[in-house]
Amino acid sequence: MSEEKTTGSVYIVTEKSSQVQLFAEYLTEHTGYPIHIQSPSVPLPTTVQGSVLILIDSDHIGIDALPEWQENLPQALAKAPLAAINISDMDHALEALSCAQLKGVFYRNESLEVICKGIHALLQGELWMSRELMARLILFYRKYQSNAFRPACGLTNREMEIISLLSTGSSNQQIAEKLFVSEHTVKSHLYNIFRKINVHNRIQALNWIHQNLGPILPNIETARSLQSKH
DSSP: OOOOOOSEEEEEESOOOHHHHHHHHHHHHHHOSOEEEEOTTSOOOSOOOSEEEEEEETTTSOGGGHHHHHHTSOGGGTTSOEEEEEEOSHHHHHHHHHHSOOSEEEETTOOHHHHHHHHHHHHTTOOBOOHHHHHHHHHHHHHHHTTOSOOOTTOOHHHHHHHHHHHTTOOHHHHHHHHTSOHHHHHHHHHHHHHHHTOSSHHHHHHHHHHHTOSSOSOHHHHHHHHHTO
């Protein structure tokens, strides 16, 4: 994998500690990118220069909090690649991918050398996940393509599309843009979905998705990108 240097910087969203500081210093020395430690409770910068990679410490931003956290990113960082670090295992990775539009996943036992390679790749616009995880994502996407996942609880195909986008953390406006419909139409669909699955808000809907459908579509766009490379 190429490690050609690009202009960029990295934000690690985690709580500050001496261990994290040493980690950041190592990454700076071995990648050449400036590494910034950002507390989850402090908003990220509203203006940035060059490419930015955001590493989310899963020990400090839980799975349930990921969709809202991503939705509240500043506009300048809305398209910045996101990657999760300190992921415990594949199930944890799939759950994280079902909640946020991640471009990379680093497991807890990942070596520092591998993390440095991953940072280079992500800042060059590539994806960074284990082969096993990529294979699972491709399998999920192929099942989706072949309509292996049938509508549940009386949900229509359109409502299933919205459920899939909802599971990636997309806002109402983002769902409307991706489906080429009005935001009002999205709200109407969400009202019907919530009624059919007996929930009252997005968080309850996400919990229902995880419990009843599993990671049916960790990320449609990510899976498509992965499939194009195989």
